Amino acid sequence: xxxxxxxxxxxxxxxxxxxxxxxxxxxxxxxxxxxxxxxxxxxxxxxxxxxxxxxxxxxxxxxxxxxxxxxxxxxxxxxxxxxxxxxxxxxxxxxxxxxxxxxxxxxxxxxxxxxxxxxxxxxxxxxxxxxxxxxxxxxxxxxxxxxxxxxxxxxxxxxxxxxxxxxxxxxxxxxxxxxxxxxxxxxxxxxxxxxxxxxxxxxxxx
Numbered sequence: 504x505x506x507x508x509x510x511x512x513x514x515x516x517x518x519x520x521x522x523x524x525x526x527x528x529x530x531x532x533x534x535x536x537x538x539x540x541x542x543x544x545x546x547x548x549x550x551x552x553x554x555x556x557x558x559x560x561x562x563x564x565x566x567x568x569x570x571x572x573x574x575x576x577x578x579x580x581x582x583x584x585x586x587x588x589x590x591x592x593x594x595x596x597x598x599x600x601x602x603x604x605x606x607x608x609x610x611x612x613x614x615x616x617x618x619x620x621x622x623x624x625x626x627x628x629x630x631x632x633x634x635x636x637x638x639x640x641x642x643x644x645x646x647x648x649x650x651x652x653x654x655x656x657x658x659x660x661x662x663x664x665x666x667x668x669x670x671x672x673x674x675x676x677x678x679x680x681x682x683x684x685x686x687x688x689x690x691x692x693x694x695x696x697x698x699x700x701x702x703x704x705x706x707x708x709x
Contacts, residue, residue, distance in 0.1 A: 504529065504626050504627075504708070505605075505612070505626050506520075506523055506527075506610075506625060506627045506628075507612055507625035507680070507683075508520040508613040508631060509614060509618050509619070510615070510630055511632060511638070511669065511677060513633075513641055514631045514632050514633050514688065515633065515693070515696055516613045518693065518697075519629075519697055519700050522700075523611050523700065523701070524611040526701065529608060529610055529611060530606065530609070530610050531613075532603045532610065532611075532613075533613055534600050534613065534614035534617065534621070535583060535614055536574060538583035538584075538592075539574040539575075539580060540568045541561045541562050541583070542579055542581075542582025542586045543571070543573060544561035545560075545561040545582065547561075552582050555589040558586040558589045559595060577646065577651075577653075577658075577661065580665070581661065581665065584665045587615075587669070588673075588674070589674075590673070593616075597620075600612065600621045604622040615669055615677045616675040616677070618679070618683050619675065619678065623680065626707075626708065627703075628682055628683035629683060629686060629700060629704070630680070630684070630685045631700070632685065632687050632688070633689040634689045637688075637689045638662055639662050643655045643658045646658070684707065686699060686700060
């Protein structure tokens, strides 16, 4: 069983994917973490994330980097969005993601092109979204809880910029698969969002 969970930045797709993986007891992959690792590795290499050659070179990052907490920072998230526009980077990471998706015991993957590119044959495709304002509020609360001082308007502007970059890139743009279930979590709390998603998945599988 393959469950594809796509959606924009701070939509809650990662949390929902983890909950689904736990519920069905199958492996989970946050594919965005791979792009974050590439973005951070570019900086470690002294390169430019907007330069395709530098970004591709950074795809050869050490596996241990995936456990580095720095990958969860807002700065690294922005770098991930920048390197992901390069087709060669997406191709370099494709096999790694596809291999995870097709393992025999099933998988849940979350990202921006899982249902459209990585696993178009997924048993269930979800597209989790929410308004820019609500996603910014959630991300701002997470950051302030971690002691990071930032203005809500800055977070909202950054999310809007990432959305534009992800939606408008020429290769594997952010969009819902034609057969995906689109779930807007703007008015849901975390528990309500998962209940809605789980009911959707169970109905689809039935």
